[in-house]
Amino acid sequence: MIELKNICKSFGNKDNRITVLDDLSICIDKGEMIAVMGKSGSGKTTLLNILAGIDFPDSGEYVFDGEIVKLNNAASGIRFRRNRIGVIVQHFALINDLTVSENIEVGLYESDYTSGQKRKAIKDTLKDLGIEDLKDKYPSKLSGGEKQRVAIGRAIVGRPKLLLCDEPTGALDSETEKEILKIFKRLNQMGATIVIVTHDKDVADICNRTIVLEKH
Template sequence: MIEMKNVYKSFGKNNGRVEALRGVNLSIADGEMVSIMGKSGSGKSTLLNIIGGMMSFDSGEYIYDGKSIDYKNHKKLVELRRNDIGVVVQYFALAEDLNVYNNVALPLKYKGYSGRKVKKLVMEVLEELGISDKVKAYPNELSGGQKQRVAIARAIVKQPKLILADEPTGALDAATGEEVQRIFKKLNDSGKTVIIVTHDEKVASICDRIIHIKDGVVDNEV
């Protein structure tokens, strides 16, 4: 499903230039659950952002679903994120002025679906994640675990093939973190490809494969 060949990415210019990725090669198959681990600054979040079409890269090749991604074409990257990829981030990124229902419905807003279809899809994922009773609540009225469930619901409501999560348990306590892990496992069991960037060994342990990143290159795979 995903193949990266010699991908380079740097930030800054001249003396301030930092090479985040220095020739990353990896491949992730359809339906796999993979965790990307590494120290802070090793380039794992940069890698996830590139996979998710949220960041372009300097050189190399990124093949998604057999097609090479034109990383200089912002429109194409947006379309990839819009249709195929669901993203979950550490601090949830929920719109504070929208209630749970509207937050989850956000990815469907410009899809041209009828209100009934949107409602059906949103309620289905909310029920699946056990937060259907919080439909009218606003993010500031939810616990950390509930917020992360809303963020996951928002990521999966458009039924993406690939789910990316950047430190999804980083802002949660241990018990809530485990609940979130179980959700990702369940999603993977239902056929979704899941890639999780994490520091947490427990989270990594539920994955099929662990990719270690060090100094911008794949160090080893377990």
């Protein structure tokens, strides 16, 4: 489903250049759940950004669903991400002035769903994640686990082909972490392709495969 061939990415100017990804090649099959581990500065988030179309490789080839992805600016990245990729981050990134339902709806803003289909998708997602009772609450009234469920809901409501997660349990206690991991596992069993960037071995343990990035 996803193939990264000889990806190179570095930051900084000529005098002070830091290479983060050097000739990286990865292949991710459809339905796989992969953990990306490595020390700080090893390029985990950079890899995630490249997969999401947020950042662009200096060289190499990115193939998504059989098509070569050629991105060169933010607008093309936004178009690429639209309805293809769901993103979950450590600090949840919810919009505080929108309710739980409205936050989940953000994932459908650019979808082709009709109003009725949107309502049904949101309702189903709330049910799947067990947060139906919270639908009218604002993020400030939610616990960390509840917030992350809402963020997952927003990421999966549009049924994206790829789910990218950056330290999704980093801000959660161990009990809540287990609940969230169960959700990821269930989503993966339902066919979702998931890439999780993590430091946590427990997270890596539930994944099919772990990629470890070395710091250059």
